[in-house]
Amino acid sequence: MRLPCADPVSGRSLNFWEFPKWMVEVVADNGLTGLGEPRRGGLLQLLRDYAERLIGKELVELPVGHLPLPHGDHYESYIIYEAYEMAWLDLLGKHLGVPVWHLLGGKRTSRVPIDFWMGRMTPEDTARRTEEAVRLGFQGAKMKCVLGDPIAERVRAVREVAPHFSVVLDPNERFVNPAGAMQVARSLEAFDRVTFESPVPQHRLEWYVLLRSKLRLPIALHLTSLRDLLAALKLDAADYYNLLGPLVEFSQWARLAQAAGCPAWRGTGMDLGVRDASSVHAAAAAGCELPSDIIGHLLREDDLIADPIPFEDGCLLVSDKPGLGVELDREALREYEVGSEVRIVMI
Numbered sequence: 355m356r357l358p359c360a361d362p363v364s365g366r367s368l369n370f371w372e373f374p375k376w377m378v379e380v381v382a383d384n385g386l387t388g389l390g391e392p393r394r395g396g397l398l399q400l401l402r403d404y405a406e407r408l409i410g411k412e413l414v415e416l417p418v419g420h421l422p423l424p425h426g427d428h429y430e431s432y433i434i435y436e437a438y439e440m441a442w443l444d445l446l447g448k449h450l451g452v453p454v455w456h457l458l459g460g461k462r463t464s465r466v467p468i469d470f471w472m473g474r475m476t477p478e479d480t481a482r483r484t485e486e487a488v489r490l491g492f493q494g495a496k497m498k499c500v501l502g503d504p505i506a507e508r509v510r511a512v513r514e515v516a517p518h519f520s521v522v523l524d525p526n527e528r529f530v531n532p533a534g535a536m537q538v539a540r541s542l543e544a545f546d547r548v549t550f551e552s553p554v555p556q557h558r559l560e561w562y563v564l565l566r567s568k569l570r571l572p573i574a575l576h577l578t579s580l581r582d583l584l585a586a587l588k589l590d591a592a593d594y595y596n597l598l599g600p601l602v603e604f605s606q607w608a609r610l611a612q613a614a615g616c617p618a619w620r621g622t623g624m625d626l627g628v629r630d631a632s633s634v635h636a637a638a639a640a641g642c643e644l645p646s647d648i649i650g651h652l653l654r655e656d657d658l659i660a661d662p663i664p665f666e667d668g669c670l671l672v673s674d675k676p677g678l679g680v681e682l683d684r685e686a687l688r689e690y691e692v693g694s695e696v697r698i699v700m701i
Contacts, residue, residue: 374692375626376401377658377682380408380441388445389682391629392437400434408438416442418457419602427579436600440632440678443601447677454635454678458605462641465669466634469522469645470495471624471653477507484515490652493668494520494645496551500528506541509548520547520645522574529553532561532568539569551596552576562591576621583607587614594644596621601636608640617644624650627659631673631680634663638672656686 373394378401380388392401404423408416415422421442425435443454455461470487472480472495480497487495495512499505505523512519529535535553542548551574554561566573572593577583580603586592587610595611595618597604608618620637622630630651637646648670651657659680664671673679 388441390437390441444677458639620646627657
């Protein structure tokens with residue numbers, strides 16, 4: 355079954371394929387271009403507003419990690435900043451002849467593991483989706499769920515098809531409270547290699563501390579700011595961290611979490627090829643060993659890039675080409691284009 359989800363910007367309930375997606379192309383006066391892709395939603399005016407702040411800027415005015423653009427922890431702000439940051443890093447990498455991972459502090463891995471993804475569905479559909487995941491070469495799966503879903507039956511369906519699969523259960527805080535999370539955990543006592551991601555409201559870090567003291571399942575927090583990450587690390591509130599945020603900041607936060615003994619992975623949102631390519635560079639620079647969520651380009655009808663991101667044995671291979679290492683598929687872009695292009699000419 356397909357269940358609607360709420361767009362973080364508009365609040366509308368739509369399916370992934372109904373949300374607008376955007377591409378940003380930054381053009382320098384030497385003819386080099388950089389590609390960026392924000393997450394989904396009605397972002398055109400924000401994209402235009404941020405573009406105005408970059409027009410006419412020179413290289414010295416665009417320091418890596420601190421572009422002259424406002425951004426904070428709230429969704430609309432950081433996803434717009436992130437789109438222009440990845441476009442600038444792509445362009446700068448091409449200008450310098452280095453990959454984006456080089457600009458993020460160096461490559462700590464050449465292979466970024468990723469999990470298969472599936473929404474809420476029946477155990478039967480879960481089994482069919484797992485068969486597809488096995489065919490594609492995945493080693494684990496992430497599943498959306500809520501308290502009251504047939505969660506144990508779905509995990510069993512995964513393991514009957516792929517006994518070696520790890521499973522991440524992501525209810526987006528909808529196990530409600532520690533009692534709900536413990537209820538689900540009890541139903542999963544027969545299974546190993548299962549992780550809870552954001553099982554209860556994330557502002558209740560004391561609940562995460564309690565759950566970690568009572569459950570044998572590892573727990574992950576899905577965070578978008580350094581402030582929240584530091585607070586969670588201080589309380590030892592999670593085993594793992596799923597981190598979003600701009601590329602430079604993400605790579606720094608993930609290395610910080612891992613230095614504190616908490617592995618991290620790169621979160622995404624059913625994106626297209628440009629943003630997913632940027633996430634591969636960020637995860638490689640951070641040295642992410644846990645499977646990331648970089649899968650949208652594999653599940654969508656078209657990723658809008660000319661050549662696919664190489665995928666092998668459950669891992670995306672990190673490009674050593676200058677910039678992001680991907681180019682737009684202009685023919686596909688024309689086929690799917692429904693809105694205005696945002697183009698910045700920089701001098």
